[in-house]
Amino acid sequence: MADRCRAAGGAPAVRAVRALSGRLLAAAALFVSACQPQARRALVLDLMLSDPALIEGTARPWHDAGYTVEYRRFYPHLTTADLARYHTVLLLLGREPEAPSDGLTAGDLAILDAWVPGGGVAVLGYAGEGEGTLDRWVANRWLASQGAGIAIGDGALEDTTVRSVPPRTQSWAEGRRLGDDPLGSVYDPFPMGRNHALEVRRSSEVLAVAGRRAFVRTPKAATPRGGAPIAAAARVGDGLVVVLSRHALGALGPENRPSTMPLLQLGALAATHDFLTALARWTRRPAEWAHVPPAEHPTPATLAGAPLPVEIQPPLAEPPPGVTAEPLAWPAKRDTTRASGVPGWIRQMGMRALWAPLLLPREEGPAPRSTAALDSLVGFLDQAGLNLLAGDADPETVADSLHHRWEERSAVRRAWSDAASLLQPTSVAWIPAAAFGDFRPPAGWADSSRGIRGEPLSAACALDSAFWDDRVVPAVVTLARLAAGLRQLVPALAFDLGPLPRGQFTGYSMGQEFCDAAWRQAIRRMGRHGPLDSLPVVERYRTLRDAGLLPAYYQALEALVAEHARGIRDRVLKERPGLYFAFRLRQAPGDWFSLGLLRGFALPDRPLLVFTPEVMTRRLLAAYRARGLDAVHAVELPSALVRVRNLATLKPLVFGQNDGFWLSAGEGTAARGRLDAGRSTSDSVAQALRRLAR
Numbered sequence: 001m002a003d004r005c006r007a008a009g010g011a012p013a014v015r016a017v018r019a020l021s022g023r024l025l026a027a028a029a030l031f032v033s034a035c036q037p038q039a040r041r042a043l044v045l046d047l048m049l050s051d052p053a054l055i056e057g058t059a060r061p062w063h064d065a066g067y068t069v070e071y072r073r074f075y076p077h078l079t080t081a082d083l084a085r086y087h088t089v090l091l092l093l094g095r096e097p098e099a100p101s102d103g104l105t106a107g108d109l110a111i112l113d114a115w116v117p118g119g120g121v122a123v124l125g126y127a128g129e130g131e132g133t134l135d136r137w138v139a140n141r142w143l144a145s146q147g148a149g150i151a152i153g154d155g156a157l158e159d160t161t162v163r164s165v166p167p168r169t170q171s172w173a174e175g176r177r178l179g180d181d182p183l184g185s186v187y188d189p190f191p192m193g194r195n196h197a198l199e200v201r202r203s204s205e206v207l208a209v210a211g212r213r214a215f216v217r218t219p220k221a222a223t224p225r226g227g228a229p230i231a232a233a234a235r236v237g238d239g240l241v242v243v244l245s246r247h248a249l250g251a252l253g254p255e256n257r258p259s260t261m262p263l264l265q266l267g268a269l270a271a272t273h274d275f276l277t278a279l280a281r282w283t284r285r286p287a288e289w290a291h292v293p294p295a296e297h298p299t300p301a302t303l304a305g306a307p308l309p310v311e312i313q314p315p316l317a318e319p320p321p322g323v324t325a326e327p328l329a330w331p332a333k334r335d336t337t338r339a340s341g342v343p344g345w346i347r348q349m350g351m352r353a354l355w356a357p358l359l360l361p362r363e364e365g366p367a368p369r370s371t372a373a374l375d376s377l378v379g380f381l382d383q384a385g386l387n388l389l390a391g392d393a394d395p396e397t398v399a400d401s402l403h404h405r406w407e408e409r410s411a412v413r414r415a416w417s418d419a420a421s422l423l424q425p426t427s428v429a430w431i432p433a434a435a436f437g438d439f440r441p442p443a444g445w446a447d448s449s450r451g452i453r454g455e456p457l458s459a460a461c462a463l464d465s466a467f468w469d470d471r472v473v474p475a476v477v478t479l480a481r482l483a484a485g486l487r488q489l490v491p492a493l494a495f496d497l498g499p500l501p502r503g504q505f506t507g508y509s510m511g512q513e514f515c516d517a518a519w520r521q522a523i524r525r526m527g528r529h530g531p532l533d534s535l536p537v538v539e540r541y542r543t544l545r546d547a548g549l550l551p552a553y554y555q556a557l558e559a560l561v562a563e564h565a566r567g568i569r570d571r572v573l574k575e576r577p578g579l580y581f582a583f584r585l586r587q588a589p590g591d592w593f594s595l596g597l598l599r600g601f602a603l604p605d606r607p608l609l610v611f612t613p614e615v616m617t618r619r620l621l622a623a624y625r626a627r628g629l630d631a632v633h634a635v636e637l638p639s640a641l642v643r644v645r646n647l648a649t650l651k652p653l654v655f656g657q658n659d660g661f662w663l664s665a666g667e668g669t670a671a672r673g674r675l676d677a678g679r680s681t682s683d684s685v686a687q688a689l690r691r692l693a694r
């Protein structure tokens with residue numbers, strides 16, 4: 001339906017779901033009886049359309065438990081054919097309304113109505129901590145309709161007793177005994193990512209609970225929730241439904257959120273792997289499900305009052321042509337496990353960077369650091385034994401003479417000159433950055449980015465020519481000219497895709513980009529014309545998805561971004577040959593925009609320098625190298641953890657699992673690991689960093 005089911009139209013939604021479920025149950029009974037689900041096959045569906053490299057950590061325990069795990073990325077909804085092919089489905093729920101993504105449909109619920117009672121296993125992995133309200137709401141309605149006795153709460157669990165800093169403050173988990181203890185080999189607490197507290201009818205449904213110090217933050221106070229259920233299961237008919245967060249399912253690898261892995265306790269992930277593998281193995285043993293209580297008092301699902309309209313669409317008989325499921329949990333090839341062309345200074349010393357803006361953010365605008373402050377910053381770099389200073393250099397201020405006064409541009413140039421004068425006598429190199437959050441015209445964009453429902457988002461249309469030609473290109477060329485005059489000091493230029501206080505840049509995701517400029521260019525590149533040219537923005541995503549055209553569309557978007565990036569790269573290298581390119585990202589790269597940007601700046605003779613909070617990146621980077629994208633990675637190191645007592649744990653992490661580390665400083669109250677808390681703190685951090693770098 002073009003207009004879908006409105007929340008106010010509750011009665012049509014109820015009637016549609018009832019009719020759909022009834023027809024499908026009748027058909028599924030014959031289908032399943034003729035061809036039972038394959039006990040060793042599991043299907044992963046992700047409503048966020050994550051890159052396969054970001055799903056590998058989710059699939060690994062299920063692969064280790066004996067499943068053949070397949071991932072169908074570009075049609076993330078259940079079909080009738082899935083009933084016969086798979087025994088288990090891992091349904092990773094979406095992000096809406098807080099962020100753009102696909103969402104559960106009435107057709108998904110109708111398939112689940114047939115799947116689980118017929119003997120299948122459904123694992124519902126909800127998105128938490130500020131995302132996914134819509135799908136949690138829909139999942140709760142479906143669970144209630146099955147009489148499962150499980151509901152997902154709204155409050156994210158935290159635990160400040162864990163030795164960490166945000167966002168790594170999530171409560172740890174503790175396994176629970178099930179009958180003859182199929183999951184009970186894990187007794188010690190273990191990390192499980194972001195979780196919400198579950199409400200359960202019976203304690204025997206609980207598979208894992210939060211730590212004793214867990215709490216839920218409320219507007220008034222923190223509510224203790226120690227021992228709250230975070231993973232639960234119920235028998236529905238002959239099948240099983242398991243509920244836990246998608247972050248818990250993906251706790252062993254990168255995902256499309258900033259990492260929550262505990263830097264000082266990575267060894268505890270072995271217990272996480274044991275629990276998840278035991279859970280996966282248990283789903284293959286129906287005889288052991290008897291210890292889980294059966295569902296009671298099923299009722300028809302009702303979708304009235306949803307936070308956003310729920311799509312009322314019947315399930316397809318099979319995925320659209322052109323959409324395939326690919327195997328997951330593959331081993332990395334030996335020749336892709338390490339980057340090639342790594343410069344000697346990274347091989348020998350690793351990247352040891354401080355990421356700090358050259359100008360300080362102020363309400364009235366960025367202000368240059370005082371001479372004393374800049375002296376202190378350079379002194380810290382030297383004392384800590386760091387070899388890189390990276391950060392926003394405000395090139396857009398210098399490049400845009402139309403909107404910035406001469407005094408503002410002169411202040412930025414003076415800050416560049418002061419920084420260069422102080423850094424040149426040291427062994428510290430400078431990587432000036434352009435921040436994407438700063439590429440915003442005073443009057444706003446002619447067309448904003450658009451999500452899958454056609455809703456405007458707080459970012460520019462990613463393929464608007466004004467975004468690239470009027471904002472990005474002039475700023476980057478300005479940086480290239482700066483680098484050309486400082487050949488010995490500046491080895492690379494950086495692009496900052498992290499959130500900044502001054503900008504509203506939220507980045508781009510797989511729930512975008514359907515603005516007019518992107519749509520026209522991508523459709524033209526795909527060779528698709530005619531009816532698609534004039535398709536309303538609210539219908540674009542669903543039309544592509546149901547026609548099997550999403551893979552080609554996102555491939556076209558990535559290629560178009562790469563073309564823009566490649567053009568900028570070539571202009572920069574004309575100004576200053578031999579430069580490297582660096583990128584700071586909020587999370588592991590996995591969307592069409594960040595991958596397109598990286599691909600466009602990639603060079604065959606040198607790797608990209610990538611800075612993220614992600615901890616375990618070897619398998620991720622190996623997957624990207626297999627696609628021809630070479631990079632080295634530095635992990636964010638919160639200064640709160642930089643203590644002499646922690647160095648033995650941190651050193652193999654930053655120089656073994658990664659190619660170095662970076663610290664964040666001076667980016668406002670939202671910055672993690674700030675170094676401006678006082679001279680004594682900075683001195684102790686500097687001393688520990690120098691010992692870490694030995």
